[in-house]
Amino acid sequence: MLNFPTPYPNELIYSTIARAGIHHGITSPKQLLEEVFANRKVIATIDLPSHLICLLTHLSPNYTLEKIVYEHTLFPIHALFSPENTRLKCLHWMGSQSKGSIHLALGVAASKVKQITTHRYCRHCLEEQYHQYGEFFWSRIWHIQGANCCSKHKVKLSEFLPTAHLGGRHQFIPANIIQDLDQLSKPAHELDLIVSRRVDELLKLTPTTSPTFHQWSQFYHRIAKRLGFNKASKHIDHSKIHAAVIRTWDLKWLQQHHLDELKSETSWLKAIFRKHRKSFSYLEHIIVLEALYPEDWTWKDIVSEIHQMPSNPSNTDTQIQGTEYKDISILTEKRNEWVSLTLKYGIKSSRLKNAALYAWLYRNDKTWVILPKNN
Numbered sequence: 001m002l003n004f005p006t007p008y009p010n011e012l013i014y015s016t017i018a019r020a021g022i023h024h025g026i027t028s029p030k031q032l033l034e035e036v037f038a039n040r041k042v043i044a045t046i047d048l049p050s051h052l053i054c055l056l057t058h059l060s061p062n063y064t065l066e067k068i069v070y071e072h073t074l075f076p077i078h079a080l081f082s083p084e085n086t087r088l089k090c091l092h093w094m095g096s097q098s099k100g101s102i103h104l105a106l107g108v109a110a111s112k113v114k115q116i117t118t119h120r121y122c123r124h125c126l127e128e129q130y131h132q133y134g135e136f137f138w139s140r141i142w143h144i145q146g147a148n149c150c151s152k153h154k155v156k157l158s159e160f161l162p163t164a165h166l167g168g169r170h171q172f173i174p175a176n177i178i179q180d181l182d183q184l185s186k187p188a189h190e191l192d193l194i195v196s197r198r199v200d201e202l203l204k205l206t207p208t209t210s211p212t213f214h215q216w217s218q219f220y221h222r223i224a225k226r227l228g229f230n231k232a233s234k235h236i237d238h239s240k241i242h243a244a245v246i247r248t249w250d251l252k253w254l255q256q257h258h259l260d261e262l263k264s265e266t267s268w269l270k271a272i273f274r275k276h277r278k279s280f281s282y283l284e285h286i287i288v289l290e291a292l293y294p295e296d297w298t299w300k301d302i303v304s305e306i307h308q309m310p311s312n313p314s315n316t317d318t319q320i321q322g323t324e325y326k327d328i329s330i331l332t333e334k335r336n337e338w339v340s341l342t343l344k345y346g347i348k349s350s351r352l353k354n355a356a357l358y359a360w361l362y363r364n365d366k367t368w369v370i371l372p373k374n375n
């Protein structure tokens with residue numbers, strides 16, 4: 001497809017595809033699928049779409065699969081909290097086919113935190129988009145559960161309900177279909193504003209390897225200890241954590257997001273301070289961090305703190321301690337660069353394309369780079 005539109009900052013790739021239809025005057029959803037994906041069975045997915053490799057053929061050469069996924073889908077709000085092998089598997093599925101595997105693997109399908117299934121928008125942002133770009137588009141930050149308001153204009157997001165003839169599984173609905181911009185928007189809920197800001201920051205984070213369950217477990221244990229919320233060195237005083245969470249988040253708000261079960265033995269809040277055996281959602285992490293950290297915390301600081309912890313309980317671990325290289329942020333950067341290169345070109349070509357990078361990793365991070373999954 002020639003003249004495929006360039007995605008706007010924070011635009012869902014779903015929205016760019018819908019705009020491509022408008023720009024090319026394609027009214028049939030099936031024909032749009034044929035032109036963009038050469039496949040009439042692709043489902044129009046808002047949050048975590050697949051078949052994205054096809055889009056690379058329409059976009060300018062500076063786009064990579066990782067760039068589309070991290071800048072134009074909701075992947076970053078889940079990736080950091082899923083184990084590294086899941087993150088890489090999902091990146092691969094988003095490039096090719098998924099058949100629902102991504103939502104299962106990231107725990108989105110089974111999560112208490114329900115996905116947003118409608119189209120949402122901030123009317124003030126739409127007006128600004130129109131002034132700046134001459135058209136509307138769907139922003140990523142409007143489609144995240146908990147982030148139910150616009151942090152810039154401090155209003156509750158409005159909902160667009162497609163009429164029956166628009167609701168098909170294969171239909172990419174363009175944002176310029178919204179017409180009732182005159183309706184007044186309601187003021188934002190203070191707690192939604194916190195989530196919107198945190199989620200916005202999370203979406204802008206540079207791609208990074210995911211912390212292990214062991215690192216997340218140690219991280220939360222360390223927070224509790226730092227605040228004196230532990231009884232003995234190993235036992236956490238859950239009542240103190242509960243009190244802190246309730247001070248920041250009101251129960252009604254937590255109820256709306258199905259996260260109000262805080263006291264039972266099986267509650268998510270207790271589980272996040274125990275040994276992690278599964279991933280927790282971005283919303284659960286935000287609720288705890290916001291309640292227990294000073295207001296100026298950032299995801300960047302937290303990620304860098306976590307990456308410095310041992311990645312698994314034994315010292316025979318091959319991840320960070322296996323290497324002699326001490327600067328973990330550079331190491332993570334190099335690893336990420338290698339992973340995105342191999343996703344795009346495969347292992348053999350990547351070694352030729354960036355021999356210097358491979359040599360660097362071989363020198364500084366041999367155990368990692370020669371692992372079968374990385375090589």
Ligand SMILES: [Zn+2]
Binds near residue numbers: 124125154
């Ligand atoms: Zn807005």
